[in-house]
Amino acid sequence: MKRVLISLSLVASLAMAGATAVEWGFDDKKGPANWGDLAPEFHICKTGANQSPVNLTDFIEADLAPLKINYTTKSESVVNKGTTVQVNFAKGSSFSTDGETFNLIQYHFHTPSENHINGKSYPMEVHFVHASDKGELAVIAVMFEEGKANSQLQVIVDNMPMKKGDENSLEKVAFNPLDLLPADKDYYKFNGSLTTPPCSEGVRWQVMKAPVEMSKEQLAAFSKVMGQNNRPVLPLNARKVMQ
């Protein structure tokens, strides 16, 4: 299935992040501290100066334009990748920023959150991964906090496979991922990387300021399937976080 031009390096690295032959994970040996040494193509995991995730802090006031988000209900499937639970998307959902359109490819979850906001970690974070026709990547991230049960999230809980490598179809499920975003769509913006190998940089990050709620049972369901799958925060270095 050809969603974007595959010759472009960032998108190629995204594909590699999904299906690389080199095994990586979150345990001691193959975990984040060693990713940069597992394969030559992962070297930027340890040498990159613009890595994700980060602790979002020292914000710069900027006049950020509202994100124009056009998500549809075309979910294809939910996959247990071993390293995360991922929902794949059919073409047709996108968002626009900086005059450029980014198509939603997939979204996936991390327990606990990868990014921190002012030093605070959240119990879970979702990453909506997009690519432009030019092959540039952009992520919209949303934090989850414990509270009321989230009826939209429950659709994924009800369909997620327990076994690594398994995939369940969502084609008959009417579900718009826009419902996983907070009503208030104010966001932080900065440059970063993929948070999993090959850790490619040049990814535009948008992190929603407002968290959304989920129940303790829903968090437990994700934790049971994914385990702890957060890369620790990395230094901002010269980067600024705009708000």
Ligand SMILES: [Zn+2]
């Ligand atoms: Zn992620």
